[in-house]
Amino acid sequence: MSGHQHDAQHQHDAQHRHGAQREPAITRAGYDELYRSAPVWTGRPNGRLVAEATDLAPGTALDAGAGEGGDALWLAARGWRVTAVDYSEVALKRGAAQAAELGLADRVEWRHEDLDTWRPPERAFDLVTAHYLHATWTDREAMFHRLAAAVAPGGTLLVVGHQHGEAWGHGHAHEAGALYTAEDVAAVLDPADWVDVSTETRDRDPGAAHRTGNPVPDTVLVARRR
Numbered sequence: 390m391s392g393h394q395h396d397a398q399h400q401h402d403a404q405h406r407h408g409a410q411r412e413p414a415i416t417r418a419g420y421d422e423l424y425r426s427a428p429v430w431t432g433r434p435n436g437r438l439v440a441e442a443t444d445l446a447p448g449t450a451l452d453a454g455a456g457e458g459g460d461a462l463w464l465a466a467r468g469w470r471v472t473a474v475d476y477s478e479v480a481l482k483r484g485a486a487q488a489a490e491l492g493l494a495d496r497v498e499w500r501h502e503d504l505d506t507w508r509p510p511e512r513a514f515d516l517v518t519a520h521y522l523h524a525t526w527t528d529r530e531a532m533f534h535r536l537a538a539a540v541a542p543g544g545t546l547l548v549v550g551h552q553h554g555e556a557w558g559h560g561h562a563h564e565a566g567a568l569y570t571a572e573d574v575a576a577v578l579d580p581a582d583w584v585d586v587s588t589e590t591r592d593r594d595p596g597a598a599h600r601t602g603n604p605v606p607d608t609v610l611v612a613r614r615r
């Protein structure tokens with residue numbers, strides 16, 4: 390899976406297609422309903438993850454907002470030990486079933502947590518990755534701060550989202566305040582602790598655009614902890 394498949398607009402569309410009761414755009418119940426009504430497993434990881442992690446030595450990884458676990462399982466297959474966190478139990482169960490099928494069950498821990506409050510262990514992961522983590526949160530800065538704090542010395546932080554813009558100007562994700570930019574994430578990083586901080590807008594992963602028809606570019610932050 391690549392999670393962009395079930396971004397907020399897609400969620401909205403899916404709810405209408407499947408006749409589900411209209412939920413506020415982005416909620417735990419809304420994601421559960423989306424995953425329940427529209428399995429989105431493709432077996433493919435997100436392109437930015439592949440680009441960033443292919444050359445990294447396998448270690449420990451935290452996938453924040455892992456969904457059905459396409460990224461977590463790609464990492465696990467490459468030798469990483471992965472903690473996959475999501476607040477949708479439906480998605481996590483599907484990921485765990487895939488892990489069992491692929492013989493990767495012992496490499497992925499599926500954690501049912503709300504990232505708005507969950508505090509990951511600090512400096513514990515060689516890679517912390519979050520793709521399209523569009524959610525309501527009480528304090529977005531604090532959430533990214535906790536995710537950044539989870540990166541081990543020498544480790545990598547990768548955060549990808551949908552770029553704000555015209556196409557999303559009236560979207561539910563935008564209304565819900567769920568979008569962020571790479572710069573928003575960079576702002577929580579203490580420059581004394583991080584090197585090679587890069588913030589970019591890039592063309593959307595073509596696979597994802599193809600699946601959703603949504604051409605909104607990606608906003609991508611990559612940083613390494615000293």
Ligand SMILES: C[S@@+](CC[C@H](N)C(=O)[O-])C[C@H]1O[C@@H](n2cnc3c(N)ncnc32)[C@H](O)[C@@H]1O
Pocket residue numbers: 390391392393395396397420435453454455456457458459460474475476477480502503504505519520521522523524525526
């Ligand atoms: C658009 S999907 C992306 C999934 C996955 N990263 C991918 O690229 O396939 C966003 C995911 O974040 C999860 N999520 C959103 N807010 C969350 C929160 N506060 N705590 C835990 N998970 C959350 C949703 O359940 C959903 O699975």
